[in-house]
Amino acid sequence: MSGSKVAEIVEGQKDFTGADIRSVYSKVSNTYAVYGTDDRVMVQFADDETLGSEQRLALSPLNPVRGEINGCIDSWRTPSKVPLVDNVSKAKRFDRRTADALTVALQGDQVHAEELLRAVKADILAQRFSMGRAWYMLVATLAAIVIFAAFWGLSGLEGWSNPTSFVGFVGRNSIWLAASVGCLGALFSIALGIRTREIRTDLELRDNVLDAVLRVMIGAVSAIILFSLFKTELVSLQLGTAKIDLNGTGTPAVHAAILIAFLGGFAERLVGDFLSTAVLGGRTGSPDPSARPTTRTNEGANEQNPRGTKATEQTTGQPRMAHIHGVDDEVDNCLCDAQLDADELTDDVELPEASGGIEKAA
Structure with a gap:
């Protein structure tokens, strides 16, 4: 198996990069799979190219935190030479928590996923400071x-x-x-x-x-x-x-x-x-777990729509219109993005006659 499909992500096999699959944390048929290799936690995106692209975009804001986590625990993935120190078990424990956070993100909740990843990072730093x-x-x-x-x-x-x-x-x-x-x-x-x-x-x-x-x-x-x-x-x-x-x-x-x-x-x-x-000025002696997430809540997000961008298209059959004003994004009474039913529309013949305008030249 090449590991290029979700169904091919099986423990003991190899993924599409040639890495050995050590653990499969979560898996949804043809939609995604979260698994672990010797080096990191990986994600096999959906077999459908469109959905896979949406999943990549949904996880991209989380990549910096994922990179920091991997950088902090890379040295724990090999057995320690110090007696009674089991770094491999600690790395596996944090990999499990990272995989759970990625599963939450793939289900459409990137905000809580980032909070979980930041909590993982804070706990790792606490271990490192200790x-x-x-x-x-x-x-x-x-x-x-x-x-x-x-x-x-x-x-x-x-x-x-x-x-x-x-x-x-x-x-x-x-x-x-x-x-x-x-x-x-x-x-x-x-x-x-x-x-x-x-x-x-x-x-x-x-x-x-x-x-x-x-x-x-x-x-x-x-x-x-x-x-x-x-x-x-x-x-x-x-x-x-x-x-x-x-x-x-x-x-x-x-x-x-x-x-x-x-x-x-x-x-x-x-x-x-x-x-x-x-x-050592400017260096803190303890991690700051109160860092606020930067991702936004996605309405209507789920595993088939991780970013929530298709919610309007699925319910109205029309793509969501972009706001064209640009300067009044904070105004809460603008109706330019609102979708009206047929009985709420007014025909042109029922509109009042226009008045004013430019006077024609004599």
Whole structure:
């Protein structure tokens, strides 16, 4: 079978493009068939060329949303390499909903079909944003662990006691402690605000990875700067009768250093939120399911007349007259498109004599 007729759309066969038919969602004899392949949801239009052309015109306003849906779930059509992640089932679920929306459109209700497709798109984006947040948190955690381990690892290197070396400077001035604890404070800040952060979908994984790593690094640097401010006594803090002194010795000074470093890392939100406004401005962190459909309601539409354009011809036997004024489309009392019965017409002989006109030349 070539798959060029509605009756030839059978599961396990090939369609007219040569793609394998995996599922047949709906089918009306000789009128249409909605089916799924490995790549997308497809429509086999009516065997009658006139009706098939009407169906294509009826579905054309929905094609942009269909394309966005396909673009969002294309990567889900192949099995995921991540354990316990079943993307194929999610793609099949959204394909089923897309097919149902196309069936509604082929039945003549393009308005509700577009609403259904936009709801499908919103749910897909919600899934994508959720996965983006998960990847963001995972990358931020790995970045914090790497920075923490790197600075703590400096304590085992030679030259720790040499004040003129970089390792000695980091060790003798407790810079390693500030940076390592500061990245943990940044990670804690990210975890608390992960639901409200400006995070992109997992389709833009590179941007999410870059932003997560930068926020952790900002937390480490902020902790070092705040730690240095207290160390130089340019800034002081006193709680009750106890004054935080980082230049002292003993356990209280160490705990105070950890506290200051953690607060400095937690302050990455101030810098990070500024970066979100400047870099990610205009990008929303959640889909907007309230987008209004652009198609119009078609009166008299059905599966044999999906656009409703033949309703007037079927009832009156005459094609519907187009509005000729063009400038008064909003006027609701214009009768130029109205069809009159025979008993409502007036013969020319019954019309009153015309008066006025142009005077003939003498």
